[in-house]
Amino acid sequence: MTAAVALQLLVAGLSTGSIYALVALGLVLVFKGTGVVNFAQGEFVTLGAYTALFLSVFTPLPYAAVFVLTVLLAGAVGMAIERGLLRPLIRAPAFTVVIATLAIGLMIKNALRLAWQEPVSTLPTPFSSDPIALGPLRINPQYLWVIGCSLLLMGLLVVFFRASRLGKAMRAVAQNQDAARLMGIPVGRIYSITFGVATAIAAIAGVLFAPLIGIEAEMGGVIIKGFVAAIVGGFSSLTGAVVSGLLIGVIEAFGGAYFGGIFKNVVAFAILIAVLLLRPHGLFGRAEAHRV
Amino acid sequence: MTANRQHRSFLGAALIAATLIAGPAAAQDGVTSDTITVGAYGPLTGPAAYVGLGGRDGLSLAVKELNDGGGIHGRKIKVVFEDDGFSPTKALASVKKLVEQDKVFLVFGVSGSNPTVGTLDYLKERKVPTYVSFASAPQVTRPFYRHIFRGGTTEAARYGELYAEFLVEFLQAKRIAMLTGADEFPKNEGDATERHLQEWYKAKPVLRVEFKTGDKDFTPQLLRIKEANPDVILSFGLVTEAAIILRQARELGLRQPFFGSGAMVDNALIASARFAAEGFMGGWLTPLFLDSAHPDMVKFRTDWGKLYPGAPAGRPNLFDVLSYADMHVVAEGLRRAGKGLTGDSLIKALESLRDYRVNEIATPRTFTDWHHIGNLRMNMMIVANQHWVPLRWDPKRESAILKDYKK
Numbered sequence: 001m002t003a004a005v006a007l008q009l010l011v012a013g014l015s016t017g018s019i020y021a022l023v024a025l026g027l028v029l030v031f032k033g034t035g036v037v038n039f040a041q042g043e044f045v046t047l048g049a050y051t052a053l054f055l056s057v058f059t060p061l062p063y064a065a066v067f068v069l070t071v072l073l074a075g076a077v078g079m080a081i082e083r084g085l086l087r088p089l090i091r092a093p094a095f096t097v098v099i100a101t102l103a104i105g106l107m108i109k110n111a112l113r114l115a116w117q118e119p120v121s122t123l124p125t126p127f128s129s130d131p132i133a134l135g136p137l138r139i140n141p142q143y144l145w146v147i148g149c150s151l152l153l154m155g156l157l158v159v160f161f162r163a164s165r166l167g168k169a170m171r172a173v174a175q176n177q178d179a180a181r182l183m184g185i186p187v188g189r190i191y192s193i194t195f196g197v198a199t200a201i202a203a204i205a206g207v208l209f210a211p212l213i214g215i216e217a218e219m220g221g222v223i224i225k226g227f228v229a230a231i232v233g234g235f236s237s238l239t240g241a242v243v244s245g246l247l248i249g250v251i252e253a254f255g256g257a258y259f260g261g262i263f264k265n266v267v268a269f270a271i272l273i274a275v276l277l278l279r280p281h282g283l284f285g286r287a288e289a290h291r292v
Numbered sequence: 293m294t295a296n297r298q299h300r301s302f303l304g305a306a307l308i309a310a311t312l313i314a315g316p317a318a319a320q321d322g323v324t325s326d327t328i329t330v331g332a333y334g335p336l337t338g339p340a341a342y343v344g345l346g347g348r349d350g351l352s353l354a355v356k357e358l359n360d361g362g363g364i365h366g367r368k369i370k371v372v373f374e375d376d377g378f379s380p381t382k383a384l385a386s387v388k389k390l391v392e393q394d395k396v397f398l399v400f401g402v403s404g405s406n407p408t409v410g411t412l413d414y415l416k417e418r419k420v421p422t423y424v425s426f427a428s429a430p431q432v433t434r435p436f437y438r439h440i441f442r443g444g445t446t447e448a449a450r451y452g453e454l455y456a457e458f459l460v461e462f463l464q465a466k467r468i469a470m471l472t473g474a475d476e477f478p479k480n481e482g483d484a485t486e487r488h489l490q491e492w493y494k495a496k497p498v499l500r501v502e503f504k505t506g507d508k509d510f511t512p513q514l515l516r517i518k519e520a521n522p523d524v525i526l527s528f529g530l531v532t533e534a535a536i537i538l539r540q541a542r543e544l545g546l547r548q549p550f551f552g553s554g555a556m557v558d559n560a561l562i563a564s565a566r567f568a569a570e571g572f573m574g575g576w577l578t579p580l581f582l583d584s585a586h587p588d589m590v591k592f593r594t595d596w597g598k599l600y601p602g603a604p605a606g607r608p609n610l611f612d613v614l615s616y617a618d619m620h621v622v623a624e625g626l627r628r629a630g631k632g633l634t635g636d637s638l639i640k641a642l643e644s645l646r647d648y649r650v651n652e653i654a655t656p657r658t659f660t661d662w663h664h665i666g667n668l669r670m671n672m673m674i675v676a677n678q679h680w681v682p683l684r685w686d687p688k689r690e691s692a693i694l695k696d697y698k699k
């Protein structure tokens with residue numbers, strides 16, 4: 001393999017890995033904030049992409065306005081879903097909530113599939129479709145935009161959880177609802193905000209990736225790789241989610257080059273198993289300490 | 293014998309005779325004096341919903357036209373539709389319900405290869421007349437079975453014949469690389485094309501690489517293809533994959549022409565891949581593309597729009613056209629079968645069809661008493677100036693498939 005080919009694979013892997021990273025970020029965020037494993041996160045990506053598509057088709061809004069409006073709408077939808085469908089289950093067993101999120105995802109996917117029956121659509125962007133040539137390396141400008149946005153978002157979320165009162169409140173709710181409530185934290189509102197932010201992140205992922213991978217009802221299937229990234233990263237670490245997502249994307253690209261395209265998934269899941277065997281709490285996770 | 297006994301014997305004989313005469317019609321499931329019940333199945337939910345929704349709606353449009361025209365020999369057609377979710381087990385359950393509970397006269401398949409194959413053993417065992425509008429799996433018509441007919445989509449092996457001939461004779465391709473999906477349908481197309489390239493033209497592809505359905509990055513495969521430096525790149529799979537493949541190929545500096553599956557010939561490819569789609573070629577199963585200005589296609593789109601106002605983007609699609617055309621083929625069979633309709637009379641009537649089509653939106657269908665592959669044709673299309681345009685090319689070689697049947 002020449003250096004040029006390796007670099008090209010690295011860029012492709014990082015861009016695909018950004019998809020996994022953003023999905024994993026949403027998963028980790030909801031888990032950190034509410035303790036819920038949200039199986040609808042993939043469909044929130046789909047919802048974001050379709051919302052942007054509808055806005056761009058049915059309104060004359062420019063890309064920037066479509067982007068911002070989509071994120072705001074998705075956030076509102078996420079909060080509404082939490083308030084209307086998940087809040088009533090706040091005391092239900094964790095498994096019940098997981099199944100509820102799965103059902104929400106299926107409803108979103110099938111509704112979108114019936115509403116828009118083009119097999120694949122795209123979103124116009126202000127970026128040129130001509131790749132940037134750096135010697136033998138060719139980079140789609142959209143890739144750089146996606147990788148940059150993913151890293152920026154991760155940074156903002158890390159600061160948010162560590163430094164802001166709301167972020168700390170979300171972490172407190174995730175650790176112990178009752179204790180958080182006794183400390184005066186409005187648990188219900190924190191749940192809503194968490195789902196709103198996670199849905200908004202998914203929408204950002206949808207808008208960013210639509211021009212690269214197309215918009216279709218099945219695009220939420222990326223949640224599987226998002227889960228792998230989240231678990232490898234430790235499931236409670238935002239940095240871990242992003243680093244693992246990028247890593248899996250890169251390993252898949254090189255795995256595809258060395259072992260053939262159909263073994264890419266095998267490589268990703270082999271990594272998952274290896275990491276869990278060696279570090280059961282993930283690369284960036286820590287074992288929870290319990291006072292005895 | 294008394295007059296009374298004679299009278300009773302006469303009545304008894306008359307009753308037996310009447311039963312014998314009326315028997316077959318009365319015993320024929322799904323046929324009454326005023327109705328013929330057709331059972332259809334296909335995916336209305338799940339990833340392949342666009343196949344079944346198109347199949348159902350095209351079928352319904354044809355049935356509406358037929359019923360508005362007075363039906364067939366005074367009988368109106370009633371359709372019972374079952375959703376199979378593109379699952380072979382659900383398809384089998386759907387077909388069992390249609391046959392055993394709804395007592396349909398004919399089963400009309402608008403599903404696709406995997407689910408359809410799951411129903412075949414049962415339908416053969418029950419000897420139910422079956423018309424498969426779209427499923428390219430060879431098992432539908434191979435081995436020959438008298439009760440089962442194939443409509444719009446041809447056998448997978450035929451795609452291989454047409455693609456190989458087109459690539460070598462028309463495109464004059466010598467170095468061919470293949471990028472194919474690992475699922476049943478693209479794999480079958482790829483295998484058939486590779487086989488005919490070798491058997492007919494001694495042309496072995498310089499490289500064949502595969503991908504998984506749902507993949508979003510094809511860089512590893514495309515870099516290998518770039519290294520192989522082919523004249524033409526074949527890609528078999530879905531339009532969702534083709535849109536990404538074309539964009540990534542052009543980004544990586546691959547300038548060779550692409551040729552792809554019929555499933556990739558879709559306006560969504562142009563809308564998604566935009567200028568990367570320019571020059572892309574593929575096979576199309578009907579003579580006219582969906583946005584054609586031909587009066588027959590304009591009429592179809594208008595009538596379809598009236599029946600389904602406010603339809604979502606992407607409709608009507610190819611499957612609307614195929615099932616619409618195939619329901620008209622079945623209707624012609626029903627007409628030719630006459631008033632005393634039975635499964636047997638329908639089969640004989642369908643086997644009498646030669647180059648039959650409702651109008652120019654469909655390829656002609658021919659059936660005989662030794663093969664039930666209705667369509668062996670395909671039109672090659674190219675994206676030129678962001679539109680699908682038909683290429684002027686007709687295959688010259690005789691299909692080996694029919695030769696096999698004759699043997």
